[in-house]
Amino acid sequence: MILLIKEHLKIAFRRQKSNVDSRWKDVEFIVDNYVFLKVSPIKGVMKFKKKGKLTPRYIGPFEITDRVRIVAYQFELPPSLSHVRPVFHIFMLSKYIPDPSHVLQPDTVELNEDLTFKE
Template sequence: MVLLIRERLKIAFSRQKSYAYPRRKDVEFIVGDYVFLKVSSLKGVIRFEKKGKFAPRYIGPFEITDRMRAVTYRLELLSSLSHVHPVFHISILKKYVPNPSHVLQLNTDELDENLTFKEQLVAIVYYQLRQFRSKQIPIVKVL
């Protein structure tokens, strides 16, 4: 009975290994590399002046100044991000491949300690009041 259980467990483990991404590579950075930092957005929050699926998810690039452990790195952050702890896990870093044609605009003044940001109302562009049978719903387009 024990041999049967071991055999079936071995089959299950091999099946799980085959489902894993076969071309996955372990990511490793060296001191001096430049990386992007992943920022998280809350629902209904503007992502650096753009909403929707084309909004940026990463800010940077930032230089790696030190490797703390196998999966944690210290970054050289801007003075506007001085309230954020400079050590980050590898899962929220993305390698920056330098290209002279890249034009990067960095707007990180609005980030909180947990790397989130809130949208700010600039102007109301469009306003319409939709009338249904029993209620009215305002539709507002905000810049």
């Protein structure tokens, strides 16, 4: 009976391992790449000026300035995040893929002499 349970556990372990291994991907960033930083919401803690459900999942993009270790990268944070340590594990980063639609061009507005405009 015990041997049967152990055999079932081994089969279940192998099945779960194969599922995880099939979705595993090696991620590596290069200095000067842009990445998003994953921020995990902690109940009752306000880290990035918002708390609760409205907390952003990712912030950025930030440019990588240095590779500290195999799985740790450093980038320069804005002054508003000066209280956060600038070295992050690779699991907290997500690659930023540049998209021209992310850049918004301001509309040109013609102003009158009294600094008013017509819509």
